[in-house]
Amino acid sequence: MNTLFTPYMVVLIVAAAVATYLTRVGGYVLVKRLKTMPPRLEAALNAVPAAVLTTLVAPAFFAGSIDIKIAMVAALLVGLRFSAIPMLIAGWVVVMVLRQILV
C-alpha cells in the first residue's frame, strides 16, 4: 500500500464525521433551548429508541432472503426470554444450518 490517504477520501471522512457529530449534539442543543418539557414531547422522546431501531430491523426482515427471515424469527423468540448474546447465537446457528440445507 503506497498511499495511506487520498485527499478526496479524507474530505469525505471529515465531512461524515462532522455531520455525525452534529446529529449527536443536536438534540442536546434543542432541549437546552426549551425551558420546560411538554408532555407530548416527552412521549415522543420516550418512543424514539423503539421507533428508530425498528426502522433498522423491519426493512432488513422484508428485504432478507427466507433464511434471514427464519433466523430473525428464531432470534425474536429467543430474545423474548433471553438477552442479546443468546439471540445472536440462535440467529447465527439457524442461518448457518439453513444455508447448509438450502444450498
Add this chain to the structure above:
Amino acid sequence: MSRRDPAPRSEFAEGAFKAVPVIISAGPFAILFGAVAVANGQTVAEATLMSAVVYAGASQLVGIELFGQHVPLWIVVLSILAVNFRHILYSAALTPLIDHFTLPQKLLSFFLLTDPQFAETLARGETGHTVTYRWYLGFGAVIYFPWVVMSAIGGLLGKIIGDPAVWGIDVLLPIYFMGLVLGFRRRSNFLLIVVVSGVVSVLAQHLVGAPWHISIGAIAGVALAALLPPKTEATTGEQAP
C-alpha cells in the same frame, strides 16, 4: 443504598463490564466495515480513520456502499446525516440523565453516543442509578477502542473474509438491533409504535428509497407517540426484563 453511591473506579469498571457483550456483538461489524471499505476502494488507514472519527457503524457502511457506487460526495454526506438523524433524538432524550456532566465531558460523551451507549445509559438511568461520567466513559471506551482496532483488522483481512453471507455475518446486525428494540418493550404504546415504524419504514424503502426510510419510519413512530393520548401509567421505574 451504597449500591447507588459506589466508588468512582468501580463505576468505570461497571460501565466497562456492561459493554463487553456489546463489543462482542458489534466487533464483527467493525471487521465487516473494514473489509467492505477496502473492497470499495478505501485504504486500510482510511477505513481506520473513518471508524475513529465517525464511529457510527451503520452510517459508515452506508457511506462506503455509496462511495463504492461513485455517488457524489454531498449525497454520501446527506445519506450519512439521514442514517444518523436518530442521534438528534438520542441526545435530546439523554440530556436529563447526563446534564450534570461538565461541558467538556458532555462534548466527549456526545461523540461516543452510539445505539448501545444510548440504550444502556437510558436503562441505567431508569433503574434508579445516577449515570456518572466514569460509568459512561467506561462503557464507551470498551466499545470505541476495539471498534477502531477491529476496523483496521477487517481492512487487512478483507480478502480472506470474502462474502460475509458465507460466514453468516449478514444476519447479526438486524438481530442485534432487534435485541435493542425488545429492551424497550415495557414502555407505553410499544407495540403500536413498533408496528407503525416498521410498516412505514418498509413502505418508505420501496417508495422513497434508502436511506430515507430510516428517518421517515422513525418520525412516523415518534409522531404517533406524540399524538396518542398521554397515559397515566408510569413509563419509568419498571423492572428490566
